[in-house]
Amino acid sequence: EKGGYDYFMLKEIAEQPQAVADTLLGRLGENGEIALDEVRLTDQDLRDVDKVFIVACGTAYHAGLVAKYAIEHWTRVPCEVELASEFRYRDPVLDRSTLVVAISQSGETMDTLMALRHAKEQKARVLAICNTNGSTIPRESDAVLYTHAGPEIAVASTKAFLTQLVACYLVGLHLAQVRGIKYADEVAAVVAQLQEMPGKLQEVLGTMEPVRELARSLAEAKSVLFIGRHVGYPVALEGALKLKELAYMHAEGFAAGELKHGPIALIDEGCPVVCVVPSPAGRGVLHDKIVSNIQEVRARGAQTIVIAEEGDDDVVPYADHLVRVPRTPTLLAPLVTTVPLQVLACEIAAARGHDVDQPRNLAKSVTVE
Numbered sequence: 002e003k004g005g006y007d008y009f010m011l012k013e014i015a016e017q018p019q020a021v022a023d024t025l026l027g028r029l030g031e032n033g034e035i036a037l038d039e040v041r042l043t044d045q046d047l048r049d050v051d052k053v054f055i056v057a058c059g060t061a062y063h064a065g066l067v068a069k070y071a072i073e074h075w076t077r078v079p080c081e082v083e084l085a086s087e088f089r090y091r092d093p094v095l096d097r098s099t100l101v102v103a104i105s106q107s108g109e110t111m112d113t114l115m116a117l118r119h120a121k122e123q124k125a126r127v128l129a130i131c132n133t134n135g136s137t138i139p140r141e142s143d144a145v146l147y148t149h150a151g152p153e154i155a156v157a158s159t160k161a162f163l164t165q166l167v168a169c170y171l172v173g174l175h176l177a178q179v180r181g182i183k184y185a186d187e188v189a190a191v192v193a194q195l196q197e198m199p200g201k202l203q204e205v206l207g208t209m210e211p212v213r214e215l216a217r218s219l220a221e222a223k224s225v226l227f228i229g230r231h232v233g234y235p236v237a238l239e240g241a242l243k244l245k246e247l248a249y250m251h252a253e254g255f256a257a258g259e260l261k262h263g264p265i266a267l268i269d270e271g272c273p274v275v276c277v278v279p280s281p282a283g284r285g286v287l288h289d290k291i292v293s294n295i296q297e298v299r300a301r302g303a304q305t306i307v308i309a310e311e312g313d314d315d316v317v318p319y320a321d322h323l324v325r326v327p328r329t330p331t332l333l334a335p336l337v338t339t340v341p342l343q344v345l346a347c348e349i350a351a352a353r354g355h356d357v358d359q360p361r362n363l364a365k366s367v368t369v370e
């Protein structure tokens with residue numbers, strides 16, 4: 002049932018192009034309108050939204066962090082992302098013009114469910130992004146967009162994460178359309194770019210052999226750091242989380258701009274630092290900043306593992322290991338840059354002899370606080 006793979010996780014990593022394609026399928030209406038699955042909200046309700054809160058846990062929270070960049074850019078509505086376990090205990094400011102987006106693969110995560118209930122008590126509108134049909138979180142929400150990742154068996158989330166990203170993009174585009182703001186013009190272009198992602202993911206999967214080799218060489222590392230900027234920052238957090246949970250290794254993700262405010266002191270000779278580099282096209286400043294961050298960590302002895310677009314030559318002199326991903330618009334880049342980090346964590350864990358599908362102390366669905 003693992004379809005020839007050693008682990009469910011490897012199978013699920015390989016299923017990502019299909020999972021992304023399935024999540025996009027049928028979401029476009031006749032006039033290019035993006036449709037949610039269940040909407041017990043009127044368009045006017047969505048037009049009245051003056052603030053978006055995204056609540057989730059773990060990997061789903063990282064999807065939310067990416068979503069913030071897309072939703073604010075496309076809709077110009079302020080968007081905050083919060084760990085569900087923090088949100089529910091801190092008296093957030095919510096009312097009927099707040100849209101709370103709850104992201105959950107299982108649909109049963111207790112912290113996320115309780116955050117959703119708290120939001121509803123305050124009259125906020127709740128939209129669920131969920132992979133499990135009919136589970137509690139979508140049942141209690143005002144609107145639902147299902148991810149079509151199919152069942153995820155490995156405890157560590159992979160394909161569900163990528164489909165959560167896709168669903169977040171669709172929600173952002175739907176809001177932009179309904180609200181009719183100027184970015185609505187971008188919607189068709191972004192949808193076309195999204196349709197290209199399954200093919201790009203397939204390309205990425207075809208180039209993972211050097212990442213596997215690299216993973217074996219990192220199996221004895223004490224600690225691995227991940228840095229990124231903009232949407233690359235949540236990708237860095239996700240890469241670090243995967244490594245912690247699978248390889249039981251110290252791993253941390255940082256916003257690259259924060260390095261000199263403390264974390265750079267961690268870097269010593271040979272310390273692996275994974276650098277998620279944004280596209281040089283579009284947001285050039287961002288790209289140049291991270292290139293200088295890579296230089297900085299390397300000058301302090303780091304072994305740099307650079308994830309960068311094809312054709313980005315600026316990074317070549319500073320990359321001890323270079324992993325290429327296809328050219329992708331900045332906001333969508335997490336779909337491709339996450340994959341090498343999943344493979345890296347999975348292979349490091351396997352090299353260390355761990356049960357990749359069933360990491361110690363973890364459960365697939367966390368239905369207690």
Ligand code: F6R
Pocket residue numbers: 058059060061062104105106107108109110113156157158159242243246365366367
């Ligand atoms: C990490 C992982 C967890 C889940 C988190 C939320 O690989 O799988 O961090 O993402 O427990 O679970 P759901 O999405 O089911 O609410």
